[in-house]
Structures are given as C-alpha cells and as structure tokens.
Amino acid sequence: xxxxxxxxxxxxxxxxxxxxxxxxxxxxxxxxxxxxxxxxxxxxxxxxxxxxxxxxxxxxxxxxxxxxxxxxxxxxxxxxxxxxxxxxxxxxxxxxxxxxxxxxxxxxxxxxxxxxxxxxxxxxxxxxxxxxxxxxxxxxxxxxxxxxxxxxxxxxxxxxxxxxxxxxxxxxxxxxxxxxxxxxxxxxxxxxxxxxxxxxxxxxxxxxxxxxxxxxx
Numbered sequence: 577x578x579x580x581x582x583x584x585x586x587x588x589x590x591x592x593x594x595x596x597x598x599x600x601x602x603x604x605x606x607x608x609x610x611x612x613x614x615x616x617x618x619x620x621x622x623x624x625x626x627x628x629x630x631x632x633x634x635x636x637x638x639x640x641x642x643x644x645x646x647x648x649x650x651x652x653x654x655x656x657x658x659x660x661x662x663x664x665x666x667x668x669x670x671x672x673x674x675x676x677x678x679x680x681x682x683x684x685x686x687x688x689x690x691x692x693x694x695x696x697x698x699x700x701x702x703x704x705x706x707x708x709x710x711x712x713x714x715x716x717x718x719x720x721x722x723x724x725x726x727x728x729x730x731x732x733x734x735x736x737x738x739x740x741x742x743x744x745x746x747x748x749x750x751x752x753x754x755x756x757x758x759x760x761x762x763x764x765x766x767x768x769x770x771x772x773x774x775x776x777x778x779x780x781x782x783x784x785x786x787x788x789x790x791x792x793x
Contacts, residue, residue, distance in 0.1 A: 658697040744772035
C-alpha cells in the first residue's frame with residue numbers, strides 16, 4: 577500500500593522537480609498532494625476510470641424526490657451518477673429506468689402513486705437530487721451509483737486501489753507537476769503516463785448486456 581505523500585514524492589522525482597534521493601520540502605509535498613486530489617477528482621468523471629460502483633438504499637414510500645449527499649435525505653458521498661436502480665417490496669423488485677430530468681418535467685401529475693419506474697438524477701451540490709415517477713407507494717429504493725474514485729483526507733493514510741493505479745497516478749501526477757513548475761514534459765513521460773492510464777481504462781471495460789422490456793415478451 578502507498579499513501580498520497582508517497583505518490584507525491586515519486587511524482588516529484590519523475591517530473592524532475594527534485595532529484596532521486598533528495599527529500600522534498602513539506603510545501604512541495606503538500607502542493608503535489610493537492611494536485612493529486614484535483615487530478616483524481618477529474619478522473620472520477622471519466623466512466624472507464626471508475627473501477628467500482630456502490631449500492632445505496634433508502635425507504636422510498638411516498639417520496640417523489642430524494643436528495644443524496646453529506647446533508648441530504650440519504651447521507652452518503654454525493655454520487656457522480658446513478659447507473660441503475662429498483663424498488664424492493666414484499667411482492668418483489670421493480671426496475672427503475674433512468675431518464676433525463678426533462679422527461680420527468682413533462683409528467684402531468686407528479687404526485688401520482690404507483691410502482692417507481694422512471695427516475696432522473698441531477699448532480700447538484702452539495703447533495704444530488706433524484707426525482708421519481710410515479711411516486712412509490714411502498715418499498716425500499718436500491719441505487720447503483722458511481723462516486724469519486726478516492727478522497728484524500730490525510731496524505732499519510734494508505735490508499736486501497738486496484739493493480740496499476742499507483743503507477744498511473746504517479747506518472748500522470750508527474751505530467752501535471754511538470755506543467756505547474758514550468759518543466760518540459762518529455763515524450764517518454766507523456767507516453768508512459770498515457771499508456772498507464774489507458775491500461776486502467778481497458779481493465780474497466782465491461783461487456784454490454786442486452787435488456788428487453790418485459791411488456792414486449
């Protein structure tokens with residue numbers, strides 16, 4: 577396992593900001609960790625860099641709207657996106673079809689109660705907003721969401737990440753540090769950083785699964 581500080585120090589060396597064997601200053605490490613956090617935050621928006629999803633659950637009876645985040649109805653890390661979902665009742669699970677907010681805006685009666693079939697998610701801050709239609713009369717909502725890849729709270733905390741991630745993070749952070757310090761980005765560094773990031777994306781490719789509307793079967 578490595579910490580954010582470990583990655584920052586390696587990236588400072590790879591970028592040429594410090595020499596091998598040289599100890600970076602506290603300010604250099606702190607600035608590099610901040611840049612690392614910004615880089616990971618932007619990577620969270622790239623679908624193929626998200627290596628896992630999280631299931632969130634909440635009672636949903638009578639709710640047409642649910643906020644999700646640090647101060648929301650459902651307290652959790654604010655999702656970047658909602659991929660799939662279903663409502664579980666004693667009768668079974670009813671899938672939710674994700675749609676654009678504009679689709680739900682066109683529904684005439686937004687308080688109608690029935691099984692939850694359609695939902696729209698808007699990534700507002702600090703809490704995301706999930707809108708459901710029709711309003712579920714019963715059940716527990718289950719959502720499959722993507723969230724930030726990793727949040728750096730303490731630079732000395734160990735980071736738990738899949739194979740290949742530390743290598744890619746170090747090289748790509750080195751590219752960013754070259755830009756920050758005004759150093760030339762060598763062709764070798766740019767190429768190896770891009771290849772390392774590409775390897776992560778290839779590892780996260782999932783086969784598409786065909787689905788059918790049950791009403792048509």
